[in-house]
Amino acid sequence: METDNQIFHEPRAYDSIDLWKDVTPEQWNDAAWQMKHSIRSVEQLKKVIKLSAFQASEIERTLAALRSQGKEPLRITPYYATLMDSDPFHPIMPMGEKPKKRLDPIFWQSVPTPANLLFPDTGVEGAMAEGSRSYGAAYQRYPNRLALFVAENTSCASYCVHCQRAKSLDGSVDVSRTEVDKGLFYIGSNRNINEVLVTGGDALMISRSRLQYILEELSRIPHLRAIRIATRVPVVLPMAITDELLDLIEISANRYNNGAEKYVYFMTHINHYHEITKDLAVAVKKIRKHGFTIRNQTVLLNHVNDYYKTLAETFRRMFWIGIHPYYLLQCHKERGIVHFITPVQVGKIYMKHLQGWISGVTMPRYAANVEGGGGKVLLMPSGHDTFNVGSNNEDQISESYATVTTWDGKELFNYEALGRATREEFEAAVKVMDEFIGRKGVFLPKVILVDQDGKHIETTNRLKLPIIEKLKKSALLGYDLFDNEMPITNPAEITNRLDEQFRNSKYSKQQ
Known part of the structure; x- marks a missing residue:
C-alpha cells in the first residue's frame, strides 16, 4: 500500500x-x-x-x-x-x-x-427543463419523490462550470415565497410523496429563516418520510457548516411531526479527490455527529476525473471520511459543457474494472439522467452474459447512440450521449483550445462528427479504449503484490509464511 x-x-x-x-x-x-x-x-x-x-x-x-x-x-x-x-x-x-x-x-x-x-449542438434531444414538469417550486419525475427548488442557481457558494441545469447561472430566475408555498402545498396534497430533495442552487445558501420555514412546513406533512438536502457547501465552503446550522436543521425537520421521525440526508457533490481535504472532513464529522447520513453524486467529467485512478481515489477517500458514494452520473448534454462528456462505454469500462478492486460500498451506481422526464437510467456493466453472445464492452468501439428504456416503460431510440459537431467545427475548437492551453494533446473532446445534413460520421478521440490490466490496477491503487501478479486475496495460500511472521509478532509474544 x-x-x-x-x-x-x-x-x-x-x-x-x-x-x-x-x-x-x-x-x-x-x-x-x-x-x-x-x-x-x-x-x-x-x-x-x-x-x-x-x-x-x-x-x-x-x-x-x-x-x-x-x-x-x-x-x-x-x-x-x-x-x-x-x-x-x-x-x-x-x-x-x-x-x-x-x-x-x-x-x-x-x-x-x-x-x-464551443460545440453548441447538443444533439437531437432537448435540454432538461424543470418548468415542464413542475408545480410552483416542486419538480417531479418519479411517483414517490420530487425536488423542491428553494434557491436560485446563482445562490451557490461557488459556480460549477459543468452545471447541468438548463437554467444554469441564469440571474433572471427567481424562486419566490409563492413558488415555494405552491410546492409545499403540492407535497402535502399528494400522499404518494414520501421523500423530498430540498435543492436549488444550494439549499444551504438560503437564509436561515427561509430554511427553517421550509423544513418546519415539511415536518407537518404526515406522509413525508425522508428529507434530502442538496448542497455543495461542505466541499466549497466547509466553514459554513456550523453546529448552529445543523441544530436548526435537526430541530426544524421534526418540529411539528406527530408520527415517525423524518430522517434527514445530506446530498453533496465531489468530483475529484483534490476536493477531499481536512476541512471537508471536519465539516463531515459535524454533520454525522448530528445524526445525518451524507451521500455523494459524482459527475463523470472528461478532463477532470475520467481516469481509473482518479475515480478509485475519489470514491474510496470520500468513504473513508464518512461520505457514501451514491451515483456516478453521465454528464448531461447542455450547451457550453459538451466538452465535459465522456462516452458511456468508457465509463462502463472503468466501473467494470473498479468492481472487486475497491469495496462494493464505495462503488456508486453509474447512471444517466434522461431528458423529457425519463429519470435515471442505470448504465452499470454486468459480468453476467445472459444471452451467451460473448459480448464485452472492451472488445470493440460501441456506437455513440443506443436504445434506452426508462423506469416508466418509455423507449428512446438512437439516444445520443454526446454532443455533435461538423469536422470543421471540431478542428477549429481544438485549435482554439490548444492555443489557450499552450500545448497540444490536452483538450480531447468526445463529440459525434456529422456532415452538413446532420448524418453521423464517427465519434472523435475513441480509436483506443482504456486497457486496464491486473498489474496496472494494483499499481494505480497502491496494492502490494503477491508473487508479482495479484494482491493477496486468500491468506490460506500463504499459511506457512504468515505463521512464521506471527511467531515473531507482538501478538505471539503476548500469549
Missing part, C-alpha cells in the same frame, strides 16, 4: 497567495468573509494562479460572452481556490494521472474557458 496512507489533499497556504497575504485566520475561517471575498473577476484570479496575458484575455472574453447571455459565470470561494495548483496548466499529479495531458481539475470545474463557447 502507499506508505503515507494519504487521504487528504493539501490546499495551498492561503497567506502564501498574493490576494490573501494579509488575511487573518479568523477572517479566513469566517463563511461570511469567504463569500464577500469570492473571486468574481480575472484580475482577482490572476493573483491566485498563473495566467499568461493571452490566457487571461481569453477567460475575460469567455466571461463577457456568458454574461451577454444573462449568466453569472464566475464565483469561487477563496477556500476552494486554494485547492487549485498555482500553475493549473501544468498541474502536479501522481502516477497514473497523466499530468502532461491534464489541466488542474479544480480549475477545469470552476473557471470558464473558451471551451464553454
Whole structure:
C-alpha cells in the first residue's frame, strides 16, 4: 500500500497567495468573509494562479460572452481556490494521472474557458427543463419523490462550470415565497410523496429563516418520510457548516411531526479527490455527529476525473471520511459543457474494472439522467452474459447512440450521449483550445462528427479504449503484490509464511 496512507489533499497556504497575504485566520475561517471575498473577476484570479496575458484575455472574453447571455459565470470561494495548483496548466499529479495531458481539475470545474463557447449542438434531444414538469417550486419525475427548488442557481457558494441545469447561472430566475408555498402545498396534497430533495442552487445558501420555514412546513406533512438536502457547501465552503446550522436543521425537520421521525440526508457533490481535504472532513464529522447520513453524486467529467485512478481515489477517500458514494452520473448534454462528456462505454469500462478492486460500498451506481422526464437510467456493466453472445464492452468501439428504456416503460431510440459537431467545427475548437492551453494533446473532446445534413460520421478521440490490466490496477491503487501478479486475496495460500511472521509478532509474544 502507499506508505503515507494519504487521504487528504493539501490546499495551498492561503497567506502564501498574493490576494490573501494579509488575511487573518479568523477572517479566513469566517463563511461570511469567504463569500464577500469570492473571486468574481480575472484580475482577482490572476493573483491566485498563473495566467499568461493571452490566457487571461481569453477567460475575460469567455466571461463577457456568458454574461451577454444573462449568466453569472464566475464565483469561487477563496477556500476552494486554494485547492487549485498555482500553475493549473501544468498541474502536479501522481502516477497514473497523466499530468502532461491534464489541466488542474479544480480549475477545469470552476473557471470558464473558451471551451464553454464551443460545440453548441447538443444533439437531437432537448435540454432538461424543470418548468415542464413542475408545480410552483416542486419538480417531479418519479411517483414517490420530487425536488423542491428553494434557491436560485446563482445562490451557490461557488459556480460549477459543468452545471447541468438548463437554467444554469441564469440571474433572471427567481424562486419566490409563492413558488415555494405552491410546492409545499403540492407535497402535502399528494400522499404518494414520501421523500423530498430540498435543492436549488444550494439549499444551504438560503437564509436561515427561509430554511427553517421550509423544513418546519415539511415536518407537518404526515406522509413525508425522508428529507434530502442538496448542497455543495461542505466541499466549497466547509466553514459554513456550523453546529448552529445543523441544530436548526435537526430541530426544524421534526418540529411539528406527530408520527415517525423524518430522517434527514445530506446530498453533496465531489468530483475529484483534490476536493477531499481536512476541512471537508471536519465539516463531515459535524454533520454525522448530528445524526445525518451524507451521500455523494459524482459527475463523470472528461478532463477532470475520467481516469481509473482518479475515480478509485475519489470514491474510496470520500468513504473513508464518512461520505457514501451514491451515483456516478453521465454528464448531461447542455450547451457550453459538451466538452465535459465522456462516452458511456468508457465509463462502463472503468466501473467494470473498479468492481472487486475497491469495496462494493464505495462503488456508486453509474447512471444517466434522461431528458423529457425519463429519470435515471442505470448504465452499470454486468459480468453476467445472459444471452451467451460473448459480448464485452472492451472488445470493440460501441456506437455513440443506443436504445434506452426508462423506469416508466418509455423507449428512446438512437439516444445520443454526446454532443455533435461538423469536422470543421471540431478542428477549429481544438485549435482554439490548444492555443489557450499552450500545448497540444490536452483538450480531447468526445463529440459525434456529422456532415452538413446532420448524418453521423464517427465519434472523435475513441480509436483506443482504456486497457486496464491486473498489474496496472494494483499499481494505480497502491496494492502490494503477491508473487508479482495479484494482491493477496486468500491468506490460506500463504499459511506457512504468515505463521512464521506471527511467531515473531507482538501478538505471539503476548500469549
